[in-house]
Amino acid sequence: MTQNNDTILEQLKKNLAEIQHLEHAAALLDWDQQVNMPAGGADARALQLATLQKMAHELFIADSTGDLLEKLNESDYPEDSLDACLIRVVREDWNKDRKIPSELVEELASTTSRAQEVWARARTDNDFQLFQPWLEKILELNQRQADLLGWEEHIYDALLDLYEPHMKSNQVSVIFNELREGLVPLVQEIAARRDAVDGSFLERDFDVSRQWDFGMQALTAIGFDLERGRQDKSTHPFTTNFSRNDVRVTTRVHADNMKSALFSTLHEGGHGLYEQNVGSELEGTPLGTGTSLGIHESQSRLWENLIGRSRAFWEHYYPQLQQLFPADLQGVNVDQFYRAINLVEPSLIRVEADEVTYNLHVFLRFDLERELLSGQLAVADLPQAWNDRMEQYLGIRPHNHTDGVLQDVHWSAGLMGYFPTYALGNLLSVQFYHQAQLALPDLEEQILRGEFSPLREWLTENIYRHGRKFYPQELVKRVTGGDISAKPFLEYARIKFGAIYGF
């Protein structure tokens, strides 16, 4: 490594930082669109997003980036050092992104920005045909993108790789098949004991501003730093960030469904904790963010489910919740509450689904996306296919498109190949939590005391601080010693829900 190398690396980092400024500005444009923007702003916003994303892409794929990369060699730097990882990751990103012409980036950005407005109207009006031409266009753009990126076994692989680097759809299929084989009998056993849990009181009229306050309390309790982030309301909860010191989570609050705000706050809070605790030395580089959507989801689900739907958490917090809602929770003890928030029941909406049936919603989308992308399924036939598959996987059929094929924002946002990461995250959340339990023998007692720092610090040390330094499957190996697997999740679910439903 020479002085010259250092200068080259500095130049590369400077260029990458400017590209990130554009990307973070685009992220703010998107956040604002979902949280604040008046309807009239949509057309200009679509153009602004398209320009920024196009410019960021063009700057990154420029020959000058390649020239700098060519002069750098990761093996000149200590193994696993920031610089070695940076060169490796940026080289791979550059090779991938260069395959996409900036016109396509611009077209995807402006199409999806507009399509999200159309989708929102279509969803409100239960009008799939309004959205159909937009989805056809987005599918076509995704297919074009996949073909440009290149793929071997399945067109799906090219897109999946954007969200879960190095993962193949055949690997996902194997994991999902094992998961499905374990889930089907579990769902049946639970269905046979349906009466064991009553969740109806959660639909009483819970004051929305108190729900908000409790959510904020929970969010700060798990360690989300409000000096370096904030929570707002949006139609669809999400997390984004403009630096590790400015992380934005959103939630939605419904009076007649108190689970919605509570668990979406903990869920997005988990994503937020990941971003807030990426190593500060990675700030301003492309390594300074979560390494994949699957790993990200493992953190949202860990905080939402392993913590937020645990008995220990509510032993601590239920008295406080009861104080906030004395009338609604009158006569409900912590055991009944714990069972109610863990009620398992096939339902139409993915984001409201329980831990057991949630993955079935993902399988359905994974199937349909592969069929759409490979051309086996036409967009026009999608609503029918959706409803049939819902019946097959969950035994229920949507009575409208709003609660069916139009429920998720993802496709309107151009995100195909994204859904599997939700189920991968579920599996990983259990695998990572097991490791935390091994490392922190007092973990359950800590949670009983409402003390989350040891867990958060363990996760920071083992996962968060690394940012994108390690690819997801390498990170999984480092933390768990093995690969992603359905078994730990199935075991966890069988024990937890066996106890609740009594089998």
Place this chain on the structure above:
Amino acid sequence: MTQNNDTILEQLKKNLAEIQHLEHAAALLDWDQQVNMPAGGADARALQLATLQKMAHELFIADSTGDLLEKLNESDYPEDSLDACLIRVVREDWNKDRKIPSELVEELASTTSRAQEVWARARTDNDFQLFQPWLEKILELNQRQADLLGWEEHIYDALLDLYEPHMKSNQVSVIFNELREGLVPLVQEIAARRDAVDGSFLERDFDVSRQWDFGMQALTAIGFDLERGRQDKSTHPFTTNFSRNDVRVTTRVHADNMKSALFSTLHEGGHGLYEQNVGSELEGTPLGTGTSLGIHESQSRLWENLIGRSRAFWEHYYPQLQQLFPADLQGVNVDQFYRAINLVEPSLIRVEADEVTYNLHVFLRFDLERELLSGQLAVADLPQAWNDRMEQYLGIRPHNHTDGVLQDVHWSAGLMGYFPTYALGNLLSVQFYHQAQLALPDLEEQILRGEFSPLREWLTENIYRHGRKFYPQELVKRVTGGDISAKPFLEYARIKFGAIYGF
């Protein structure tokens, strides 16, 4: 004009649109910083703003812009047509902006983004010395910028031209001297009759959420379109926009000062109306915004003062206000209320000043800025100079820097040469309103009925829709047939306040 010309013009417009996308993204970064951003976000935000502003500047001043401009001739297009005006304005902008290297743009952006955080702390802590090195840096950057832009009579002219194109500081001095000569005896006459007005009841405890609601009602009543804009809260009220269909105004609400939210809402609402009603055919071009800060301020002050502090407005709205605040306004009739909101009294804070003394605050800043820029006054001596000048112009002396030299955000934001436009706007608001009165004989009756469309439409037709097609002094000539002048304002103030104070 040839086909070729059309292609060149289209290419120019396309480039300019992309530059505007960057500028509007930067405007959103700034809006978010003032409305939402957690403190931790400041460092990254400063860098993001600097990069976007630098890129927009570099793209605009590129030789390629000049090449396109060189091939275009405004006289090939109909006089006053969009295309003729566009070519003229863009050519002038390009010649001006090219004088500023992009490193200076970047340095100004990142320095001022950080300086605003420091200023806010300095203001809270009454600590001028904390802010002093930042102001020295900003002064130095402004001097450098002015010298690069070039000036003949006074360095101030180069900066003033950025906010009020083609206006010279000597012209401003002449106008301000005439204004001062009229104001001094007026203030004295009012001071001699101080007891004629009692405004103390406005400091009662007015519920902040009802204040907000009334402000929103007033904002929509004057015609601010909430489908194409929104109002939020910020420490310092301001207006910005990301297209004519996404205009953001902010206000602040204090329980013990109900004038603050009310009049800042109407003030920013006036700025907002201007931007929302710029001609839609100008959207996406550099012409699609207000033509100068002075003209902009004429609109905020017209809606705030000529309408919002008029007797006719309150004849209509006072009963509604009284219904919202029955306890606070008990026993206060509309005449007492009208007098109270028009109380004239030398005070420390510019933005809270009445219509008569407001301009004195501007004179002070105009003086000090010219002395700072020319090197006659050192930043270290500024607090003393501020306090002395306050005593000279307003007869009162600040007891701390928070309510003195640290009160305004402008200098921390790098805005030197900006303040005179406030007083110019005051003068123009009266000149324009007189023209509206001549054109709309029923104007007062309309306002008595809470009917603002005819006035708003007249302003749109004569001012708003033109955007930047005409330079400010040309626009003033078109609307009033003459030049900017202190006389109409002095006449208006003498009649209005003579009636209130009885002379």
